[in-house]
Amino acid sequence: MPEATSSKRARFITFEGGEGVGKSTQVKRLLENLEKRNIKTVRTREPGGTSKAEAIRSFILQGRSESWGPGAEAVLFAAARLDHVNELIAPNLRRGTWVLSDRFHDSTRAYQGLTGGVDDKLIGALERLALDGHNPDLTIILDMDPEAAFQRVAAREIEEGLRQTGDRFEKEELDWHRRLRQAFLEIARANADRCVVISAEQPEDALEAMIWDTVSTRFSELSSEVS
Incomplete structure:
Protein backbone atom coordinates (compact mmCIF):
# COMPACT_ATOMS: atom_id res chain seq x y z
CA MET A 1 0.00 0.00 0.00
CA PRO A 2 1.32 3.53 -0.74
CA GLU A 3 3.10 5.36 2.07
CA ALA A 4 0.84 7.51 4.21
CA THR A 5 0.78 11.23 3.45
CA SER A 6 0.72 13.76 6.29
CA SER A 7 -0.19 17.09 4.66
CA LYS A 8 -3.71 18.38 5.34
CA ARG A 9 -4.42 19.79 1.90
CA ALA A 10 -7.66 18.76 0.20
CA ARG A 11 -7.53 15.34 -1.45
CA PHE A 12 -8.81 14.13 -4.80
CA ILE A 13 -9.94 10.48 -4.77
CA THR A 14 -11.30 8.62 -7.79
CA PHE A 15 -13.17 5.32 -8.04
CA GLU A 16 -12.76 3.09 -11.08
CA GLY A 17 -13.81 -0.36 -12.26
CA GLY A 18 -16.14 -2.13 -14.63
CA GLU A 19 -19.91 -1.91 -14.87
CA GLY A 20 -21.95 -2.93 -11.83
CA VAL A 21 -19.12 -3.19 -9.27
CA GLY A 22 -20.72 -0.72 -6.83
CA LYS A 23 -18.68 2.44 -7.38
CA SER A 24 -21.55 4.89 -6.85
CA THR A 25 -22.59 3.25 -3.57
CA GLN A 26 -19.06 3.28 -2.20
CA VAL A 27 -18.40 6.87 -3.27
CA LYS A 28 -21.49 7.89 -1.29
CA ARG A 29 -20.41 5.87 1.74
CA LEU A 30 -16.89 7.29 1.72
CA LEU A 31 -18.32 10.81 1.51
CA GLU A 32 -20.46 10.09 4.57
CA ASN A 33 -17.47 8.69 6.48
CA LEU A 34 -15.40 11.77 5.67
CA GLU A 35 -18.15 14.19 6.64
CA LYS A 36 -18.56 12.39 9.99
CA ARG A 37 -14.97 13.43 10.62
CA ASN A 38 -15.66 17.04 9.66
CA ILE A 39 -13.93 16.73 6.29
CA LYS A 40 -15.76 18.94 3.80
CA THR A 41 -16.30 16.76 0.74
CA VAL A 42 -18.05 16.92 -2.62
CA ARG A 43 -19.13 13.94 -4.70
CA THR A 44 -19.13 13.99 -8.50
CA ARG A 45 -18.99 11.66 -11.50
CA GLU A 46 -17.64 11.26 -15.01
CA PRO A 47 -18.64 11.98 -17.58
CA GLY A 48 -20.57 14.73 -15.84
CA GLY A 49 -20.25 16.95 -12.82
CA THR A 50 -21.08 20.18 -14.67
CA GLU A 87 -15.46 24.32 -13.04
CA LEU A 88 -15.79 21.80 -10.21
CA ILE A 89 -12.70 19.82 -9.26
CA ALA A 90 -10.01 22.51 -9.20
CA PRO A 91 -12.14 25.19 -7.46
CA ASN A 92 -13.18 22.77 -4.70
CA LEU A 93 -9.63 21.60 -4.09
CA ARG A 94 -8.47 25.21 -3.87
CA ARG A 95 -11.15 25.88 -1.25
CA GLY A 96 -9.95 22.93 0.81
CA THR A 97 -12.84 20.63 -0.11
CA TRP A 98 -12.06 16.99 -0.79
CA VAL A 99 -13.36 15.68 -4.13
CA LEU A 100 -14.61 12.12 -4.72
CA SER A 101 -15.27 11.18 -8.34
CA ASP A 102 -17.11 8.14 -9.68
CA ARG A 103 -14.72 7.58 -12.64
CA PHE A 104 -12.06 9.91 -14.03
CA HIS A 105 -9.26 9.75 -16.62
CA ASP A 106 -8.44 6.06 -16.02
CA SER A 107 -11.82 5.15 -17.49
CA THR A 108 -10.85 6.74 -20.80
CA ARG A 109 -7.57 4.80 -20.74
CA ALA A 110 -9.46 1.57 -20.03
CA TYR A 111 -12.52 1.99 -22.26
CA GLN A 112 -11.23 3.88 -25.28
CA GLY A 113 -7.50 3.18 -24.91
CA LEU A 114 -6.65 -0.35 -23.77
CA THR A 115 -10.03 -1.86 -24.73
CA GLY A 116 -10.98 0.39 -27.65
CA GLY A 117 -7.54 0.55 -29.28
CA VAL A 118 -7.06 4.33 -29.28
CA ASP A 119 -3.38 5.24 -29.58
CA ASP A 120 -1.69 5.83 -26.23
CA LYS A 121 -0.12 9.08 -27.48
CA LEU A 122 -3.56 10.54 -28.19
CA ILE A 123 -4.87 9.40 -24.80
CA GLY A 124 -1.84 10.96 -23.11
CA ALA A 125 -2.24 14.25 -24.97
CA LEU A 126 -5.92 14.46 -24.05
CA GLU A 127 -5.08 13.73 -20.41
CA ARG A 128 -2.50 16.51 -20.25
CA LEU A 129 -4.98 18.97 -21.75
CA ALA A 130 -7.93 18.03 -19.55
CA LEU A 131 -6.21 17.40 -16.22
CA ASP A 132 -3.83 20.37 -16.23
CA GLY A 133 -1.91 18.76 -13.39
CA HIS A 134 -4.97 17.75 -11.35
CA ASN A 135 -4.08 14.09 -10.93
CA PRO A 136 -5.90 12.03 -8.29
CA ASP A 137 -4.15 11.55 -4.96
CA LEU A 138 -5.64 8.06 -4.75
CA THR A 139 -7.54 5.84 -7.17
CA ILE A 140 -9.57 2.93 -5.81
CA ILE A 141 -10.22 0.27 -8.44
CA LEU A 142 -13.11 -2.01 -7.53
CA ASP A 143 -12.48 -5.38 -9.13
CA MET A 144 -15.10 -8.03 -9.82
CA ASP A 145 -15.81 -10.75 -12.35
CA PRO A 146 -18.09 -9.09 -14.94
CA GLU A 147 -20.55 -11.97 -15.04
CA ALA A 148 -20.98 -11.83 -11.26
CA ALA A 149 -21.35 -8.05 -11.43
CA PHE A 150 -24.17 -8.25 -13.95
CA GLN A 151 -25.91 -10.96 -11.92
CA ARG A 152 -25.76 -8.69 -8.89
CA VAL A 153 -27.23 -5.78 -10.87
CA ALA A 154 -30.01 -7.98 -12.29
CA ALA A 155 -30.91 -9.28 -8.83
CA ARG A 156 -31.07 -5.74 -7.44
CA GLU A 157 -33.28 -4.58 -10.32
CA ILE A 158 -35.69 -7.46 -9.71
CA GLU A 159 -35.76 -6.70 -5.98
CA GLU A 160 -36.44 -3.01 -6.61
CA GLY A 161 -38.94 -3.65 -9.40
CA LEU A 162 -36.78 -1.93 -11.97
CA ARG A 163 -36.18 -2.73 -15.60
CA GLN A 164 -33.05 -1.27 -17.11
CA THR A 165 -32.13 -1.41 -20.78
CA GLY A 166 -28.47 -0.54 -20.20
CA ASP A 167 -26.41 2.33 -21.53
CA ARG A 168 -23.93 2.47 -24.41
CA PHE A 169 -21.26 0.48 -22.55
CA GLU A 170 -23.41 -1.86 -20.47
CA LYS A 171 -24.75 -3.38 -23.70
CA GLU A 172 -21.30 -4.63 -24.80
CA GLU A 173 -20.66 -8.39 -24.90
CA LEU A 174 -19.34 -10.19 -21.80
CA ASP A 175 -15.95 -10.82 -23.43
CA TRP A 176 -15.58 -7.05 -23.93
CA HIS A 177 -16.22 -6.51 -20.22
CA ARG A 178 -13.62 -9.14 -19.34
CA ARG A 179 -11.06 -7.27 -21.42
CA LEU A 180 -12.14 -4.06 -19.71
CA ARG A 181 -11.49 -5.65 -16.32
CA GLN A 182 -7.98 -6.60 -17.39
CA ALA A 183 -7.41 -3.07 -18.67
CA PHE A 184 -8.15 -1.62 -15.23
CA LEU A 185 -5.82 -4.15 -13.60
CA GLU A 186 -3.10 -3.19 -16.08
CA ILE A 187 -3.59 0.49 -15.19
CA ALA A 188 -3.28 -0.41 -11.50
CA ARG A 189 0.00 -2.27 -12.09
CA ALA A 190 1.42 0.64 -14.06
CA ASN A 191 0.40 3.18 -11.39
CA ALA A 192 0.98 1.29 -8.16
CA ASP A 193 1.86 4.49 -6.29
CA ARG A 194 -1.65 5.87 -6.92
CA CYS A 195 -3.96 2.91 -7.51
CA VAL A 196 -5.26 0.36 -5.01
CA VAL A 197 -7.25 -2.65 -6.24
CA ILE A 198 -9.99 -3.89 -3.88
CA SER A 199 -12.20 -6.88 -4.51
CA ALA A 200 -15.84 -5.86 -4.88
CA GLU A 201 -16.99 -9.47 -4.45
CA GLN A 202 -17.89 -8.95 -0.80
CA PRO A 203 -20.82 -7.43 1.13
CA GLU A 204 -21.19 -3.66 0.86
CA ASP A 205 -20.41 -3.07 4.56
CA ALA A 206 -17.20 -5.10 4.38
CA LEU A 207 -16.19 -3.28 1.21
CA GLU A 208 -16.90 0.08 2.84
CA ALA A 209 -14.69 -0.84 5.80
CA MET A 210 -11.85 -1.93 3.52
CA ILE A 211 -12.07 1.30 1.52
CA TRP A 212 -12.00 3.37 4.70
CA ASP A 213 -8.95 1.47 5.93
CA THR A 214 -7.24 2.18 2.60
CA VAL A 215 -8.08 5.89 2.66
CA SER A 216 -7.23 6.47 6.34
CA THR A 217 -3.91 4.65 5.93
CA ARG A 218 -3.01 6.64 2.84
CA PHE A 219 -3.89 9.99 4.42
CA SER A 220 -2.63 9.80 7.98
CA GLU A 221 -4.28 13.08 9.00
CA LEU A 222 -7.59 11.18 9.10
CA SER A 223 -6.39 9.11 12.04
CA SER A 224 -6.37 12.26 14.16
CA GLU A 225 -9.93 13.24 13.24
CA VAL A 226 -12.61 12.58 15.84
CA SER A 227 -15.41 10.27 14.67
Missing part, protein backbone atom coordinates in the same frame (compact mmCIF):
# COMPACT_ATOMS: atom_id res chain seq x y z
CA SER A 51 -23.97 21.12 -16.96
CA LYS A 52 -21.79 20.99 -20.09
CA ALA A 53 -20.21 17.69 -19.10
CA GLU A 54 -23.63 16.20 -18.29
CA ALA A 55 -24.81 17.10 -21.78
CA ILE A 56 -21.84 15.23 -23.25
CA ARG A 57 -22.57 12.31 -20.92
CA SER A 58 -26.14 12.06 -22.22
CA PHE A 59 -24.95 12.19 -25.83
CA ILE A 60 -22.40 9.39 -25.33
CA LEU A 61 -24.38 7.03 -23.09
CA GLN A 62 -27.41 7.19 -25.39
CA GLY A 63 -25.14 5.66 -28.04
CA ARG A 64 -25.20 8.69 -30.33
CA SER A 65 -21.40 8.77 -30.60
CA GLU A 66 -20.88 5.03 -31.06
CA SER A 67 -20.63 5.23 -34.86
CA TRP A 68 -17.89 7.85 -34.52
CA GLY A 69 -15.52 5.30 -33.01
CA PRO A 70 -13.51 5.18 -29.77
CA GLY A 71 -11.10 7.93 -30.88
CA ALA A 72 -13.88 10.49 -31.19
CA GLU A 73 -15.40 9.28 -27.93
CA ALA A 74 -12.05 9.82 -26.19
CA VAL A 75 -12.05 13.41 -27.44
CA LEU A 76 -15.62 13.91 -26.17
CA PHE A 77 -14.72 12.51 -22.75
CA ALA A 78 -11.70 14.82 -22.62
CA ALA A 79 -13.88 17.84 -23.45
CA ALA A 80 -16.26 16.92 -20.64
CA ARG A 81 -13.30 16.34 -18.29
CA LEU A 82 -11.74 19.71 -19.11
CA ASP A 83 -14.92 21.53 -18.07
CA HIS A 84 -15.30 19.25 -15.03
CA VAL A 85 -11.78 20.02 -13.81
CA ASN A 86 -11.99 23.76 -14.47
Whole structure:
Protein backbone atom coordinates (compact mmCIF):
# COMPACT_ATOMS: atom_id res chain seq x y z
CA MET A 1 0.00 0.00 0.00
CA PRO A 2 1.32 3.53 -0.74
CA GLU A 3 3.10 5.36 2.07
CA ALA A 4 0.84 7.51 4.21
CA THR A 5 0.78 11.23 3.45
CA SER A 6 0.72 13.76 6.29
CA SER A 7 -0.19 17.09 4.66
CA LYS A 8 -3.71 18.38 5.34
CA ARG A 9 -4.42 19.79 1.90
CA ALA A 10 -7.66 18.76 0.20
CA ARG A 11 -7.53 15.34 -1.45
CA PHE A 12 -8.81 14.13 -4.80
CA ILE A 13 -9.94 10.48 -4.77
CA THR A 14 -11.30 8.62 -7.79
CA PHE A 15 -13.17 5.32 -8.04
CA GLU A 16 -12.76 3.09 -11.08
CA GLY A 17 -13.81 -0.36 -12.26
CA GLY A 18 -16.14 -2.13 -14.63
CA GLU A 19 -19.91 -1.91 -14.87
CA GLY A 20 -21.95 -2.93 -11.83
CA VAL A 21 -19.12 -3.19 -9.27
CA GLY A 22 -20.72 -0.72 -6.83
CA LYS A 23 -18.68 2.44 -7.38
CA SER A 24 -21.55 4.89 -6.85
CA THR A 25 -22.59 3.25 -3.57
CA GLN A 26 -19.06 3.28 -2.20
CA VAL A 27 -18.40 6.87 -3.27
CA LYS A 28 -21.49 7.89 -1.29
CA ARG A 29 -20.41 5.87 1.74
CA LEU A 30 -16.89 7.29 1.72
CA LEU A 31 -18.32 10.81 1.51
CA GLU A 32 -20.46 10.09 4.57
CA ASN A 33 -17.47 8.69 6.48
CA LEU A 34 -15.40 11.77 5.67
CA GLU A 35 -18.15 14.19 6.64
CA LYS A 36 -18.56 12.39 9.99
CA ARG A 37 -14.97 13.43 10.62
CA ASN A 38 -15.66 17.04 9.66
CA ILE A 39 -13.93 16.73 6.29
CA LYS A 40 -15.76 18.94 3.80
CA THR A 41 -16.30 16.76 0.74
CA VAL A 42 -18.05 16.92 -2.62
CA ARG A 43 -19.13 13.94 -4.70
CA THR A 44 -19.13 13.99 -8.50
CA ARG A 45 -18.99 11.66 -11.50
CA GLU A 46 -17.64 11.26 -15.01
CA PRO A 47 -18.64 11.98 -17.58
CA GLY A 48 -20.57 14.73 -15.84
CA GLY A 49 -20.25 16.95 -12.82
CA THR A 50 -21.08 20.18 -14.67
CA SER A 51 -23.97 21.12 -16.96
CA LYS A 52 -21.79 20.99 -20.09
CA ALA A 53 -20.21 17.69 -19.10
CA GLU A 54 -23.63 16.20 -18.29
CA ALA A 55 -24.81 17.10 -21.78
CA ILE A 56 -21.84 15.23 -23.25
CA ARG A 57 -22.57 12.31 -20.92
CA SER A 58 -26.14 12.06 -22.22
CA PHE A 59 -24.95 12.19 -25.83
CA ILE A 60 -22.40 9.39 -25.33
CA LEU A 61 -24.38 7.03 -23.09
CA GLN A 62 -27.41 7.19 -25.39
CA GLY A 63 -25.14 5.66 -28.04
CA ARG A 64 -25.20 8.69 -30.33
CA SER A 65 -21.40 8.77 -30.60
CA GLU A 66 -20.88 5.03 -31.06
CA SER A 67 -20.63 5.23 -34.86
CA TRP A 68 -17.89 7.85 -34.52
CA GLY A 69 -15.52 5.30 -33.01
CA PRO A 70 -13.51 5.18 -29.77
CA GLY A 71 -11.10 7.93 -30.88
CA ALA A 72 -13.88 10.49 -31.19
CA GLU A 73 -15.40 9.28 -27.93
CA ALA A 74 -12.05 9.82 -26.19
CA VAL A 75 -12.05 13.41 -27.44
CA LEU A 76 -15.62 13.91 -26.17
CA PHE A 77 -14.72 12.51 -22.75
CA ALA A 78 -11.70 14.82 -22.62
CA ALA A 79 -13.88 17.84 -23.45
CA ALA A 80 -16.26 16.92 -20.64
CA ARG A 81 -13.30 16.34 -18.29
CA LEU A 82 -11.74 19.71 -19.11
CA ASP A 83 -14.92 21.53 -18.07
CA HIS A 84 -15.30 19.25 -15.03
CA VAL A 85 -11.78 20.02 -13.81
CA ASN A 86 -11.99 23.76 -14.47
CA GLU A 87 -15.46 24.32 -13.04
CA LEU A 88 -15.79 21.80 -10.21
CA ILE A 89 -12.70 19.82 -9.26
CA ALA A 90 -10.01 22.51 -9.20
CA PRO A 91 -12.14 25.19 -7.46
CA ASN A 92 -13.18 22.77 -4.70
CA LEU A 93 -9.63 21.60 -4.09
CA ARG A 94 -8.47 25.21 -3.87
CA ARG A 95 -11.15 25.88 -1.25
CA GLY A 96 -9.95 22.93 0.81
CA THR A 97 -12.84 20.63 -0.11
CA TRP A 98 -12.06 16.99 -0.79
CA VAL A 99 -13.36 15.68 -4.13
CA LEU A 100 -14.61 12.12 -4.72
CA SER A 101 -15.27 11.18 -8.34
CA ASP A 102 -17.11 8.14 -9.68
CA ARG A 103 -14.72 7.58 -12.64
CA PHE A 104 -12.06 9.91 -14.03
CA HIS A 105 -9.26 9.75 -16.62
CA ASP A 106 -8.44 6.06 -16.02
CA SER A 107 -11.82 5.15 -17.49
CA THR A 108 -10.85 6.74 -20.80
CA ARG A 109 -7.57 4.80 -20.74
CA ALA A 110 -9.46 1.57 -20.03
CA TYR A 111 -12.52 1.99 -22.26
CA GLN A 112 -11.23 3.88 -25.28
CA GLY A 113 -7.50 3.18 -24.91
CA LEU A 114 -6.65 -0.35 -23.77
CA THR A 115 -10.03 -1.86 -24.73
CA GLY A 116 -10.98 0.39 -27.65
CA GLY A 117 -7.54 0.55 -29.28
CA VAL A 118 -7.06 4.33 -29.28
CA ASP A 119 -3.38 5.24 -29.58
CA ASP A 120 -1.69 5.83 -26.23
CA LYS A 121 -0.12 9.08 -27.48
CA LEU A 122 -3.56 10.54 -28.19
CA ILE A 123 -4.87 9.40 -24.80
CA GLY A 124 -1.84 10.96 -23.11
CA ALA A 125 -2.24 14.25 -24.97
CA LEU A 126 -5.92 14.46 -24.05
CA GLU A 127 -5.08 13.73 -20.41
CA ARG A 128 -2.50 16.51 -20.25
CA LEU A 129 -4.98 18.97 -21.75
CA ALA A 130 -7.93 18.03 -19.55
CA LEU A 131 -6.21 17.40 -16.22
CA ASP A 132 -3.83 20.37 -16.23
CA GLY A 133 -1.91 18.76 -13.39
CA HIS A 134 -4.97 17.75 -11.35
CA ASN A 135 -4.08 14.09 -10.93
CA PRO A 136 -5.90 12.03 -8.29
CA ASP A 137 -4.15 11.55 -4.96
CA LEU A 138 -5.64 8.06 -4.75
CA THR A 139 -7.54 5.84 -7.17
CA ILE A 140 -9.57 2.93 -5.81
CA ILE A 141 -10.22 0.27 -8.44
CA LEU A 142 -13.11 -2.01 -7.53
CA ASP A 143 -12.48 -5.38 -9.13
CA MET A 144 -15.10 -8.03 -9.82
CA ASP A 145 -15.81 -10.75 -12.35
CA PRO A 146 -18.09 -9.09 -14.94
CA GLU A 147 -20.55 -11.97 -15.04
CA ALA A 148 -20.98 -11.83 -11.26
CA ALA A 149 -21.35 -8.05 -11.43
CA PHE A 150 -24.17 -8.25 -13.95
CA GLN A 151 -25.91 -10.96 -11.92
CA ARG A 152 -25.76 -8.69 -8.89
CA VAL A 153 -27.23 -5.78 -10.87
CA ALA A 154 -30.01 -7.98 -12.29
CA ALA A 155 -30.91 -9.28 -8.83
CA ARG A 156 -31.07 -5.74 -7.44
CA GLU A 157 -33.28 -4.58 -10.32
CA ILE A 158 -35.69 -7.46 -9.71
CA GLU A 159 -35.76 -6.70 -5.98
CA GLU A 160 -36.44 -3.01 -6.61
CA GLY A 161 -38.94 -3.65 -9.40
CA LEU A 162 -36.78 -1.93 -11.97
CA ARG A 163 -36.18 -2.73 -15.60
CA GLN A 164 -33.05 -1.27 -17.11
CA THR A 165 -32.13 -1.41 -20.78
CA GLY A 166 -28.47 -0.54 -20.20
CA ASP A 167 -26.41 2.33 -21.53
CA ARG A 168 -23.93 2.47 -24.41
CA PHE A 169 -21.26 0.48 -22.55
CA GLU A 170 -23.41 -1.86 -20.47
CA LYS A 171 -24.75 -3.38 -23.70
CA GLU A 172 -21.30 -4.63 -24.80
CA GLU A 173 -20.66 -8.39 -24.90
CA LEU A 174 -19.34 -10.19 -21.80
CA ASP A 175 -15.95 -10.82 -23.43
CA TRP A 176 -15.58 -7.05 -23.93
CA HIS A 177 -16.22 -6.51 -20.22
CA ARG A 178 -13.62 -9.14 -19.34
CA ARG A 179 -11.06 -7.27 -21.42
CA LEU A 180 -12.14 -4.06 -19.71
CA ARG A 181 -11.49 -5.65 -16.32
CA GLN A 182 -7.98 -6.60 -17.39
CA ALA A 183 -7.41 -3.07 -18.67
CA PHE A 184 -8.15 -1.62 -15.23
CA LEU A 185 -5.82 -4.15 -13.60
CA GLU A 186 -3.10 -3.19 -16.08
CA ILE A 187 -3.59 0.49 -15.19
CA ALA A 188 -3.28 -0.41 -11.50
CA ARG A 189 0.00 -2.27 -12.09
CA ALA A 190 1.42 0.64 -14.06
CA ASN A 191 0.40 3.18 -11.39
CA ALA A 192 0.98 1.29 -8.16
CA ASP A 193 1.86 4.49 -6.29
CA ARG A 194 -1.65 5.87 -6.92
CA CYS A 195 -3.96 2.91 -7.51
CA VAL A 196 -5.26 0.36 -5.01
CA VAL A 197 -7.25 -2.65 -6.24
CA ILE A 198 -9.99 -3.89 -3.88
CA SER A 199 -12.20 -6.88 -4.51
CA ALA A 200 -15.84 -5.86 -4.88
CA GLU A 201 -16.99 -9.47 -4.45
CA GLN A 202 -17.89 -8.95 -0.80
CA PRO A 203 -20.82 -7.43 1.13
CA GLU A 204 -21.19 -3.66 0.86
CA ASP A 205 -20.41 -3.07 4.56
CA ALA A 206 -17.20 -5.10 4.38
CA LEU A 207 -16.19 -3.28 1.21
CA GLU A 208 -16.90 0.08 2.84
CA ALA A 209 -14.69 -0.84 5.80
CA MET A 210 -11.85 -1.93 3.52
CA ILE A 211 -12.07 1.30 1.52
CA TRP A 212 -12.00 3.37 4.70
CA ASP A 213 -8.95 1.47 5.93
CA THR A 214 -7.24 2.18 2.60
CA VAL A 215 -8.08 5.89 2.66
CA SER A 216 -7.23 6.47 6.34
CA THR A 217 -3.91 4.65 5.93
CA ARG A 218 -3.01 6.64 2.84
CA PHE A 219 -3.89 9.99 4.42
CA SER A 220 -2.63 9.80 7.98
CA GLU A 221 -4.28 13.08 9.00
CA LEU A 222 -7.59 11.18 9.10
CA SER A 223 -6.39 9.11 12.04
CA SER A 224 -6.37 12.26 14.16
CA GLU A 225 -9.93 13.24 13.24
CA VAL A 226 -12.61 12.58 15.84
CA SER A 227 -15.41 10.27 14.67
